[in-house]
Amino acid sequence: MTDAAIAPLLLSTRGRTSVTTEQPVVRGALIVLAVLFLVVFLFMPLAAVFVEAFRAGLARYFTAITDPDALAAIRLTLLVAAIAVPANVVFGLAASWAIAKFEFKGKSMLNTLIDLPFSVSPVISGLIYVLLFGAQGYFGPYLQSEGIQIVFALPGIVLATIFVTFPFVARELVPLMQEQGTQDEEAALSLGASGWKTFTKVTLPNIRWALLYGVVLCNARAMGEFGAVSVVSGHIRGKTNTMPLHVEILYNEYNFAAAFAVASLLALLAFITLAIKIGLEWRYADQIAATRRH
Amino acid sequence: MAASHGLGLKRPSAIPGFGLALGFTLTYLSLIVLIPLAALVLKSATLGFAGFWEIVTGQRTLAALRLSFFTSFIAATINAVFGVIIAWVLVRYRFPGRRLLDAFVDLPFALPTAVAGIALTALYAPNGWIGSWLAPLGIKVAYTPFGITIPLIFIGLPFIVRTVQPVLEEFDRELEEASATLGANRRQTVFMVMLPTLMPAILTGFALALARAVGEYGSVIFIAGNLPFISEIAPLLIIIRLEEFSYPQAAAIGTAMLGISFGILLFVHLIQAWQRRRFGDD
Numbered sequence: 001m002t003d004a005a006i007a008p009l010l011l012s013t014r015g016r017t018s019v020t021t022e023q024p025v026v027r028g029a030l031i032v033l034a035v036l037f038l039v040v041f042l043f044m045p046l047a048a049v050f051v052e053a054f055r056a057g058l059a060r061y062f063t064a065i066t067d068p069d070a071l072a073a074i075r076l077t078l079l080v081a082a083i084a085v086p087a088n089v090v091f092g093l094a095a096s097w098a099i100a101k102f103e104f105k106g107k108s109m110l111n112t113l114i115d116l117p118f119s120v121s122p123v124i125s126g127l128i129y130v131l132l133f134g135a136q137g138y139f140g141p142y143l144q145s146e147g148i149q150i151v152f153a154l155p156g157i158v159l160a161t162i163f164v165t166f167p168f169v170a171r172e173l174v175p176l177m178q179e180q181g182t183q184d185e186e187a188a189l190s191l192g193a194s195g196w197k198t199f200t201k202v203t204l205p206n207i208r209w210a211l212l213y214g215v216v217l218c219n220a221r222a223m224g225e226f227g228a229v230s231v232v233s234g235h236i237r238g239k240t241n242t243m244p245l246h247v248e249i250l251y252n253e254y255n256f257a258a259a260f261a262v263a264s265l266l267a268l269l270a271f272i273t274l275a276i277k278i279g280l281e282w283r284y285a286d287q288i289a290a291t292r293r294h
Numbered sequence: 295m296a297a298s299h300g301l302g303l304k305r306p307s308a309i310p311g312f313g314l315a316l317g318f319t320l321t322y323l324s325l326i327v328l329i330p331l332a333a334l335v336l337k338s339a340t341l342g343f344a345g346f347w348e349i350v351t352g353q354r355t356l357a358a359l360r361l362s363f364f365t366s367f368i369a370a371t372i373n374a375v376f377g378v379i380i381a382w383v384l385v386r387y388r389f390p391g392r393r394l395l396d397a398f399v400d401l402p403f404a405l406p407t408a409v410a411g412i413a414l415t416a417l418y419a420p421n422g423w424i425g426s427w428l429a430p431l432g433i434k435v436a437y438t439p440f441g442i443t444i445p446l447i448f449i450g451l452p453f454i455v456r457t458v459q460p461v462l463e464e465f466d467r468e469l470e471e472a473s474a475t476l477g478a479n480r481r482q483t484v485f486m487v488m489l490p491t492l493m494p495a496i497l498t499g500f501a502l503a504l505a506r507a508v509g510e511y512g513s514v515i516f517i518a519g520n521l522p523f524i525s526e527i528a529p530l531l532i533i534i535r536l537e538e539f540s541y542p543q544a545a546a547i548g549t550a551m552l553g554i555s556f557g558i559l560l561f562v563h564l565i566q567a568w569q570r571r572r573f574g575d576d
Binding site for chain 2: 019021022030034037040042043044046048052094097098101103104105106114116117119120121122123128131137159166182185190195220223226227230231243244245247251256263267269273274
């Protein structure tokens with residue numbers, strides 16, 4: 001065929017859609033559908049939080065978040081996260097060191113058990129500690145005679161929070177450290193570094209972004225946990241109320257403006273969490289394993 | 295460490311700290327997770343099998359379990375359809391705001407459930423932004439069983455999108471081209487070539503969303519109305535039993551729910567094993 005003969009054929013394919021994509025109409029419709037779904041189910045709730053929070057005016061907003069009970073709730077939430085997150089960081093580091101750097105029997109079993117809390121309902125995560133430490137729990141009588149209070153007090157809230165955020169750090173670190181192998185550590189050790197020095201100077205820098213990633217997700221869940229904490233807290237205003245529980249109390253008292261004001265602080269936390277998470281995923285994608293897994 | 299060498303449980307290694315790291319891991323895991331969960335099962339075991347069965351099949355419990363499972367199933371199904379569409383759009387098409395939209399999908403993982411709960415209630419209440427549109431049509435969402443599915447859709451969506459997305463990203467375009475060359479139109483290629491390949495991922499995401507939704511509490515209780523036999527979910531019933539100090543009852547319902555969750559996870563495990571057998575190791 002001559003070029004002249006081919007030309008019309010080429011021209012005729014130019015306007016056509018490639019065989020590996022859909023018609024422009026279908027594409028457009030699917031994009032609109034996806035955007036609409038996300039707007040209705042994700043964006044509108046988020047917008048509603050801020051609209052409702054500021055509906056009664058700025059003054060009411062600031063009164064609500066500087067109320068003594070609200071401040072106590074904020075302090076308690078920060079305190080609980082400040083205990084639970086570091087505890088799970090230490091655990092995450094220990095677990096990933098054992099799982100990623102060594103071969104031993106029962107490893108995959110251990111891996112499965114670490115993820116276990118994710119498949120447990122938040123309410124059950126609180127319930128188990130009430131069964132252990134509550135007034136009628138297994139250790140209840142003993143704790144009462146010793147005057148130690150765990151349930152309906154700070155220790156119970158911390159325990160329940162640790163439980164629900166248990167896998168976050170370990171799950172980010174284990175796959176990454178498995179990928180990285182043991183060569184770096186073996187090199188450091190053979191050059192005479194101590195075990196501790198190898199860990200702090202070689203391993204930690206290798207995993208720092210994944211660690212930060214895990215900490216941010218762990219922290220968001222720790223500060224936002226509702227169900228598990230609700231079971232063990234006892235809802236004592238100004239004492240055992242975390243921010244999410246304070247939101248619930250205000251809401252149930254029909255003090256909607258105040259409820260949404262406190263909720264807006266938690267929404268802000270979600271925003272910051274997402275921003276850091278996305279930032280880390282875009283910049284350090286290769287240094288964070290399994291970024292898509294949840 | 296020497297002991298574990300002797301037992302042959304661990305392969306020898308030049309790296310130190312195995313005993314300390316594994317020792318700490320196992321202790322922490324036992325104290326925080328295993329022993330407390332064992333206490334739950336133990337507590338419900340004190341009822342004996344007959345007693346356990348009587349509570350779990352009691353009318354109110356059964357209604358709550360059925361409602362939790364049914365609404366979760368509906369929500370996960372809706373998510374399976376729209377989650378695949380969203381994953382498809384995010385992976386295959388280029389349009390302004392795509393990356394922002396992609397980032398936004400993770401919102402339900404970051405937003406505390408109580409916040410989502412009151413926000414959705416405000417939207418779907420008869421005087422809310424969406425509720426006031428539906429009310430004239432005679433559709434009542436908030437405070438009905440139908441309302442329960444709304445937060446469950448919210449919390450479950452990222453599970454499907456994030457499971458399907460990576461599989462779609464790695465989908466071999468040559469398969470689509472081969473299908474087109476053999477005369478299939480685009481619809482046939484999508485539904486008969488691509489969807490079957492995506493199916494294990496869709497089912498996995500569906501099951502993960504389902505498992506999460508069955509146990510969900512915080513985002514649901516505000517919108518549910520919480521009427522026994524009608525809109526009372528199983529996690530709420532556990533809390534009610536606890537407040538009545540009926541610990542064994544609460545434990546029995548908890549154990550039943552734990553059983554359901556593990557059943558769903560086992561299902562996920564089987565799908566993935568089947569997928570590996572069928573498509574080779576990924």
